[in-house]
Amino acid sequence: MASKEKEYQELFTAEALENQEELNRLLTSLEKNPSDKAAINSIFRITHTLKGNAAGLGYTSIAEMAHVLEDLFGEIRAGKFVLEAEVFSSIYKSIDILSELIQALGTDKVVRYKGIKTKLEVLIKNKVNQAPSETAQEEAPAKTASEEIIPQESIEAVAEEASTETSEASESDNKISFSDLVQVPVRKLDNLLNLVGELIIERDRLIAQNQHTRSNEYSRLNRISSDLQYSVMDVRLVQVGFLFNKFHRVVRDAASVEAKQVNLKLEGIDTEIDRNILQIISDSLIHIVRNCVGHGIEMPDARKKLSKPEQGQITMRARSESEGVIIEITDDGKGIDAEVVKKKAIEKGLLLPEIAKNLSPREILMYIFEPGFSTAEKVTAISGRGVGMDVVKKAIDSVGGTIDVETEMGKGTTIRLALPSSMAVKGTLLFQLADTEYAIPLAYTEAVVSLYKKDIHKVSFGLVTQYQGKAIGLVFLSDLFFGEEAASEGTPYLQKGYSEIQEKQKLDVIVVNYGGKTVGFVVDKLLQQKEIVEKPLSRPVDVVKFIGGVTILGNGNVCLVLHIPAILSHIYNYNYTQSRRKLAVSPN
Amino acid sequence: MEVKEKKKKNAESVAEKTYQNQQLIVFRLGQEEYALHIDQVKEVVITPHITRMPQTPSFVRGVANIRGNIIAIIDLEEKFGLSVGLEEPSKQANNFTLVIESEEFKIGVLVKEVPNTLSISEADIEETSNVIHEAGVESGYIKGVAKSGDRLIILIDILKIMSEKEFDMLTRKQALA
Numbered sequence: 180m181a182s183k184e185k186e187y188q189e190l191f192t193a194e195a196l197e198n199q200e201e202l203n204r205l206l207t208s209l210e211k212n213p214s215d216k217a218a219i220n221s222i223f224r225i226t227h228t229l230k231g232n233a234a235g236l237g238y239t240s241i242a243e244m245a246h247v248l249e250d251l252f253g254e255i256r257a258g259k260f261v262l263e264a265e266v267f268s269s270i271y272k273s274i275d276i277l278s279e280l281i282q283a284l285g286t287d288k289v290v291r292y293k294g295i296k297t298k299l300e301v302l303i304k305n306k307v308n309q310a311p312s313e314t315a316q317e318e319a320p321a322k323t324a325s326e327e328i329i330p331q332e333s334i335e336a337v338a339e340e341a342s343t344e345t346s347e348a349s350e351s352d353n354k355i356s357f358s359d360l361v362q363v364p365v366r367k368l369d370n371l372l373n374l375v376g377e378l379i380i381e382r383d384r385l386i387a388q389n390q391h392t393r394s395n396e397y398s399r400l401n402r403i404s405s406d407l408q409y410s411v412m413d414v415r416l417v418q419v420g421f422l423f424n425k426f427h428r429v430v431r432d433a434a435s436v437e438a439k440q441v442n443l444k445l446e447g448i449d450t451e452i453d454r455n456i457l458q459i460i461s462d463s464l465i466h467i468v469r470n471c472v473g474h475g476i477e478m479p480d481a482r483k484k485l486s487k488p489e490q491g492q493i494t495m496r497a498r499s500e501s502e503g504v505i506i507e508i509t510d511d512g513k514g515i516d517a518e519v520v521k522k523k524a525i526e527k528g529l530l531l532p533e534i535a536k537n538l539s540p541r542e543i544l545m546y547i548f549e550p551g552f553s554t555a556e557k558v559t560a561i562s563g564r565g566v567g568m569d570v571v572k573k574a575i576d577s578v579g580g581t582i583d584v585e586t587e588m589g590k591g592t593t594i595r596l597a598l599p600s601s602m603a604v605k606g607t608l609l610f611q612l613a614d615t616e617y618a619i620p621l622a623y624t625e626a627v628v629s630l631y632k633k634d635i636h637k638v639s640f641g642l643v644t645q646y647q648g649k650a651i652g653l654v655f656l657s658d659l660f661f662g663e664e665a666a667s668e669g670t671p672y673l674q675k676g677y678s679e680i681q682e683k684q685k686l687d688v689i690v691v692n693y694g695g696k697t698v699g700f701v702v703d704k705l706l707q708q709k710e711i712v713e714k715p716l717s718r719p720v721d722v723v724k725f726i727g728g729v730t731i732l733g734n735g736n737v738c739l740v741l742h743i744p745a746i747l748s749h750i751y752n753y754n755y756t757q758s759r760r761k762l763a764v765s766p767n
Numbered sequence: 768m769e770v771k772e773k774k775k776k777n778a779e780s781v782a783e784k785t786y787q788n789q790q791l792i793v794f795r796l797g798q799e800e801y802a803l804h805i806d807q808v809k810e811v812v813i814t815p816h817i818t819r820m821p822q823t824p825s826f827v828r829g830v831a832n833i834r835g836n837i838i839a840i841i842d843l844e845e846k847f848g849l850s851v852g853l854e855e856p857s858k859q860a861n862n863f864t865l866v867i868e869s870e871e872f873k874i875g876v877l878v879k880e881v882p883n884t885l886s887i888s889e890a891d892i893e894e895t896s897n898v899i900h901e902a903g904v905e906s907g908y909i910k911g912v913a914k915s916g917d918r919l920i921i922l923i924d925i926l927k928i929m930s931e932k933e934f935d936m937l938t939r940k941q942a943l944a
Binding site for chain 2: 377381724
C-alpha cells in the first residue's frame, strides 16, 4: 500500500517537474514577446493540469500555488491583465517556489509559499479592478468596487468562474488518449543494467571455459545476450534536450544578475546520451554556462564599441560521434587570454616560470581546470570564487570523458566535452604487467609503439622518448605501481625500470593522451582490444586512485581498469614537486 | 509453588546469560592460533586468483573474484608482522580465504589450513587489559584471549582492523604525492 503511494508520488513528481520546466521555457519566450497567445494558453493549460493532479493526490500546497498561477494566466488570456516587466519577477519567483514544493514532497522540508501566493492574488485583484475602469460604461460600478475592500472569497469566486468557463470550453476538443510511454524510476533501470552486466561477464566466462569443445552451442547465447545488453543501454538513453532546455532559465538568471544581454541557442537537442551521464555532468554544464555569461560575454556597451551585437550569444551544441557524444558550449565573448592564464598560474604556484616558457598556449589553457585557479579579477555571485572548473573536470573524468577548450581573443570560447554515450560498456585495450591483466579505456589511447633502450633518455626525474617527432614522457608502469617502496633513497623511482632493461629488449609502449598531455606507458605485453563491463571498486580499496574500476575476464580473473586522469596528474605532480625541490636547493 | 518455579527459571536464565557459549572460527597465523567470531565470517572458500593492486599497503594482497563480487584480500600475517623470520611469505601457500562481510565492506582473509569451529564459554575468554601492546599500535582489534585446554587463542575483531587507520594512511600518502 505504502509502496503504491510512493510510486504515485514518484510519477507525480517526475511529471510535475517536467511541467515546471516547460513553464520556465514558455515564460522566457513570453518575456521576449509578451503578446504570444500560444504561450499564454499553454501556461494556463499546464497550471490547470498541475492543479488538478496535485489536488487529486492531496498535495494542497502545490494545488493552491498552481491555482493562483492558473487564475493569473486566465486573466491574461482574457485580456484583462497586461503583462509588465515587474510582474515577471513575481511569476518566476512563484514558479521557483512551486518547484521547491514539488521537490519537498516525501521529505519533511517545509516550504513557505503563502507570501508569494498572496502577492499574486493582490496583483490579480488590482489589475482586474483597474481594467474595467478604463472603459467608460463600467466606470461607476468599478469605482465602488475599488473603493471598498472586496472580500477575498468573492474574488476567488470570480476567478473560479472564469476558470471553469474556460476549462469547459477546452474540454469539448479533448479526447481521452493513452500514452505510448511508460515511466520507470531510474533505479529500476540501474538495477536492470547491473544484472545485464553480470550476465555478460558470466557469458564470457562460460565461453572461455568451453572454447575448445562446443563453441557453436554458445553463439546463440552470445548473440541474444549482446542484443539484450544493447537494448537495455538503449532504454537508458535520453535526449540532451531534456537537460539543455533547462538552460534558458539558467542563462536568463545569470545574465540579469550581471546586467548583460544573452541569447541561448540550442543545437542537436535530439542527440541521445545515457541518463546517468547527463545527470552527473548537469552541474558542470551549469557552471560552464555561467562562466560563459560571467567571464565570456562582455557588457552591452563594451560589445557595441567592438561592433558586436549588444546581445551576446551562447550556443549549446550536441552531436553523436562514433566514440560517444560531443557537447560544445560556445560563446561569442572576449575569449581567454593565455598570457593572463599563464601569469595567474605562476602567481598561484601551479606552474613554474621555467616550465611555462616551453608550453604552448593550448597547454597553458588547460591550467584553468587546475584546482584553485580563477582568472576572475573580482568575485561575483555568478562566476564564484574559482572553485569551479576543476570540479567540472573531475565530474567529466569520473564518467570517462575528456574536456577541451578552444579560444580566440575577441571572438569567443568553445568548451568541448567528449563523453561516452553509455557508462555500461567501455572499449579498452588489455595488457599484461607482472602476470596481471590490466585495461586502458580506448578513449585515452592514441597509439601502440615498440621501443628499444636506445630510444629512451633520462631527463630530470623521468624518462623521455620521441613520438611523431615530439618528445613525450615515458613511464614504466611497474615502477609507477610497485616501484615506490623498492627504490633506494635518492634515485628517482620512475627511472628504475629503465636501468633494468637490456639493450636488445623490445618494449611494448601504449601512448595515451589526456588533457593535452601525452605519455607513453611501458607494459610487459600487449594483449587485445575488448569491450568490458566496468564495475566500481568497493570498500575498502575504493580509495585507490590509479584504478577506476574492475572487470571480470573470461577466465574468472579480476582485471583492473586504469584511471588515466589520476595517473597522469600523479606523474606530473611528482615531476613538479621533484623539480621544485631541486630548484629550492640549487640557487646557492 | 508456581512462584518458586518461576524464580528458579529466572535464576537459570541469568546463569545462562553469564555463561553463554561463543562460536568461534579458529585459524593459524604464524605460530599462534587466532579466532574470529562466527558472525563475522560469511563463508570459507579456496583462495581464487588474486590480482595485485597498486597504491595499497603490503598486507593488502590485491583483489579477487569471489562469486562475482570483487573483494580485497588481506594477509594478517603480514599485517601483524608474524611472518618475520619465517621463509618468504609469498612462497607459502595461502590455500583458504575467509570471506568477511559487514555492512560497510567485504574482505577476504588468507589462511593456510582449513579453519575449525570452536564453541567456548564466555567465562573462558579473558579481557585484554593484560596483553602487552607495542606503544602507538592500535590494539582495539584484540578482543580477548580464549582458553581451551592448554591452548591460548587470540580473539580478534576483524572489522576494527580494517577500519580507519590503515586506509587513512593510504589516502594521506596519496594526498602528499
